[in-house]
Amino acid sequence: MQKQARNVGGQELHFSICVFKLETLPNFIDEEISIKWREQKLAYLLIVDFKDYVFITRKNISGIDKLLYEGITLIDYAILNTLFVDSGTFFEKFSLNNTSVAQDSIRGKTIEAIDLKKSFSPYGAGKYVLSSVRVSNYEEKTSIAFNTSRITKFGEKKYLDALLVWAHEVIEKIRNHIHGNSFLDVFATPIEYEAHRDTLIPISFLFNLRKFHEDVETGRLLNCELRLSGVSIRQIPLQRILAALQKVFDVETIAIGTDTAYKLKSSFADDIELALNKKSITIHSHKASNLILTFDNGKNTPLTSYFNYYNEFIINFEDLSLVYTNRKLFKDSKLISYIDNFIEAFNGRAELNSVTSEKGTFTTASTSFTINSIFNFVENRIIHDADYSILDDLGNEWADHIKLKGTTLTFIHSKYGDSQFSASSFHEVVGQALKNIGNMTPSTEQLDTKAVHWANTLNIGGTNTAITRLRRGTNLTDGIAVYKKLLLNPNLKREIILTVNFISRGQLRDRLNKLKAGTPFSEKNQVIQILWLLSSLINSCQENGIGVHIICKP
Known part of the structure; x- marks a missing residue:
């Protein structure tokens, strides 16, 4: 692998290239059988020295990243995210990583369109880190992986001379780059x-x-x-x-x-x-x-x-x-500006001030939930006007309560907590909601399977109560039929309701205003986590066309 010189664009550069054959044991074979039972691959490594920049390309070579890139600084994100962008650029593909700490949130996603600038909603985009992008400029397509500074130009195969010319053009573009605003600024931006x-x-x-x-x-x-x-x-x-x-x-x-x-x-x-x-x-x-x-x-x-x-x-x-x-x-500089919007998702209800448990206590004769429990509040204040309502709590649940009313399907998730601003309790109920977003559009087979479970009464901690699963409506068979019909309705409206007693709307507004003002307060860490979790939930629900409401203390 000897260094060679080449003049490209009036600049002398040096490169080294190595091409070799690999023989490896197939990964589906555990032990040596014969020298003939080996896979053969060709590999190459090309390193080009542009003095202040290094261009590296390779194939079928792995396990040497630490050695290969030691001492090399990746191209800054602020350069890459506008390097191939101008007013005529079409954004065809985004690969995104979620920065939310909600364990049931979508960790990453890839979206494509003719031009995402026209079809991608920027709301909540500040919670995502852009991992890679593919852009189209006047029929020339380029993809960029920000974490590795990998730039790929789509098109016909290029041999060494043409490859060196293209690398030279890109590096000159980087050297002379002037940062400007870009549509990609809606995502979380890296800072030093x-x-x-x-x-x-x-x-x-x-x-x-x-x-x-x-x-x-x-x-x-x-x-x-x-x-x-x-x-x-x-x-x-x-x-x-x-x-x-x-x-x-x-x-x-x-x-x-x-x-x-x-x-x-x-x-x-x-x-x-x-x-x-x-x-x-x-x-x-x-x-x-x-x-x-x-x-x-x-x-x-x-x-x-x-x-x-x-x-x-x-x-x-x-x-x-x-x-x-x-x-x-x-840095997600837009998160604070959304605080006023976030508080609008909360609905304070005075009845939750007297709540002392999630479900209460039970006997085999119990037909309802204990007064002063969250479940009792839900059944008397939220699902009381439902056409049909089903209790899906415990087991492989989709929600604690499922409400059908008119053209609206509502999943209700409830959580009791002993301490105010409990981030762990809020994390649990948000996680339950995120995990079950997909179950808001179940198949007929899934509903039929659920119907068998819903025909039973509620068993709590080994006590088989007389609490039926159908909480509102004539009978379960009709309820399942209405459920299936509702899912086919083109005007179906879906919403998620979280019912919690450990958050006060007024106190939360006060703490969020203190966050905006930089005023210290004792629950700061918990409130920050609640804000991040709420942001993640709202973002996921908006992407799926689902409304979000949080019922809490006033």
């Missing part, structure tokens, strides 16, 4: 982490498990072992790891002398800490580092090293406009 590092106070942490899931599904990640000195190796199921890491972890700030530590409140490993390094944030845990992941290429990696390498996590801070993910600090 180093400039804000000393003021960052983490409050919540979520592992982004998409890469982990992908490695498990493709067979790249084989297993996990717990390795302790002097103790025999123990296999830990990968599904157990996934289940333990899929929740949102609160971050506790701990003073250690003059230093500050940020520790995750986790039962998975009680020594996980965040390190706010000079260039990035990483996790450290002596206990979790004893969990060793094994990959199909024979490589072993501690669990913490795996997540640090890919930086696959999302962190929220006391500054509610900031979020950290994919080795970058992002």
